[in-house]
Amino acid sequence: MLLNSKSPLTTQFGRRLFTRREDITDKIRLYIAAMALHAISIGSSWGTISALALEYNISRTFIYALAAQLREAGGFIFSETTSYCQDSLRALSITTMLSLRFEGQTSIGATSQIMKRFECQLSYTGSVSQTLSRIGHLLPSTFSNTDDTVQLLVFASDEIFAKSRPILLTVDPYSSVILRIELANSRTAEDWRKHFQCISNNGVNTIYLVSDQGTGIIGGHADAMNDVVRQSDTYHAIAHVLGQWVNRLDKKAYKEIGFEEERQRVFKSAKSKRVKAKRLREYKKAGKIADQACELADNFRYIYLWIVAALNVFDNNGDLRTPEQAAEEINLCLDLIEELNHAQLSKAANKSRRTLPDLLHYFNAAKKIVYQCQKLPISSKCLKSYCLAWQWDKVSRKNKNPERKRIAKENAQFYKEAAARLHKHTDVDIQEEIFKRIDGIVQSSQWSNASIQSFDPI
Secondary structure: OOOOOOOHHHHHHHOOOOOOOOOOOHHHHHHHHHHHHHHHHHOOHHHHHHHHHHHHOOOHHHHHHHHHHHHHHHHHHHOOOOOOOHHHHHHHHHHHHHHHHHHOOOOHHHHHHHHHHOOOOOOOHHHHHHHHHHHHHHOOOEOOOOOOOOEEEEEEEEEEEEOOEEEEEEEEOOOOEEEEEEEOOOOOHHHHHHHHHHHHHOOEEEEEEEEOOOHHHHHHHHHHHOOOEEEEOHHHHHHHHHHHHHHHHHHHHHHHHHHHHHHHHHHHOOOOHHHHHHHHHHHHHHHHHHHHHHHHHHHHHHHHHHHHHHOOOEOOOOOEOOHHHHHHHHHHHHHHHHOOOOHHHHHHHHHHHHOHHHOOOHHHHHHHHHHHHOOOOOOHHHHHHHHHHHHHHHHHHHOOOHHHHHHHHHHHHHHHHHHHOOOOOOOOOHHHHHHHHHOOOOOOOOHHHHHHHHHOOO
16 A cells, blocks of 8 residues: 555655755765765675765765665666655555565564665665654554443463563454554563553453453452453463473483483493493383482373373364363363372472462353354354364464374365265355354463564564
8 A cells, every 4th residue: 555645654764864964965965975875886885885985084884875765766667667656655655564574473584685676765674663653653552442342352461671671551352453562661460450451441341351360460450350250371380381392302211212222331341341331220220210300200101291281172073062071170180280299390390289270261152143143044064173173274384293283174174075065055155154153262362472463563
């Protein structure tokens, strides 16, 4: 979308960056720009730019700006077509920049490189960062509901840090709309109370809140909307607390196996009977420790995957699970973890157990959503197949393991095709409609840390 002359962006991006010096005349500016542009084009800009900066007592940034202006002017004068005016070219560059940054999720450096490759304006790293920052200052920090009615949405709230300062963030996880984002000095209950109150004052209320166990968020929720259910974030409660131990125990097991192999090598190199006997004892001891480490890693991995499966909304037949079923299975798994007789694992298990009372509220939301889906013109078997397709689809997006991701995608496609064969063609896209409704089941605010990276410069 092109910017018009009345857009605030035009004024923002068109303002002068440098104070004009009277001794640097137009002829001198043209000379500096020409020398710099020539040096850049032949790849020897470093020495030439430094020499010009020293000779005229000006900054390198100013020289690059002059070179960029001359290049733009030359492109406009000598190009075969002049269909785009300067503002249109700059607007197109800004559109490209935003598309790369947010949809492509590229870094500022990568955005700059791609824009240079296609000879876009504002393609230098500093220009990209500055442009995004200016756009950010033009955006409101709170979403405003312009309708007369109050909107009811699921809130997913989290806090991250920018140079040791907290950023309080609340998003509608269904649409990814940022409801409020603010750079704060602290993250106390009072800060979160004001954060939630500001969203409510702008015509948006919550169905239920998804957050981690931060004391500030919990306190703010209690003060601002204690009549609303708070759903503990399953990522922070389970994956963040227990999941990290899977890799830790695997690394520990491989380390002990390596030590066992080293003890074996040392034993084989022994010559005397006394040394052989000593090293044989060390080798057997290392083997026993390695076996214990492997057993612990295997047992914990099995239990953890069982916990993850217990969090699924639907069972293997596509039937909706109940929060009681999930709680029973998770408690059993946490008991098994404590029986592993590992102090740190027991501590982690107890930490996860404390979140259980607020962890499974999403099953109640799922019950209402599935009830609404049952009113669609499809059979119960068809709906269950679509539910399983949705569940596997979610696994494929969240899983980082390539093999598991592949298997999840295959299973999702299988159930989509099976469901499509079970209902007649209608004017409504049944799969899209069901997925759209089931997406309202929010278990985690894990999205926030990933999504916010795209908004760092803003």
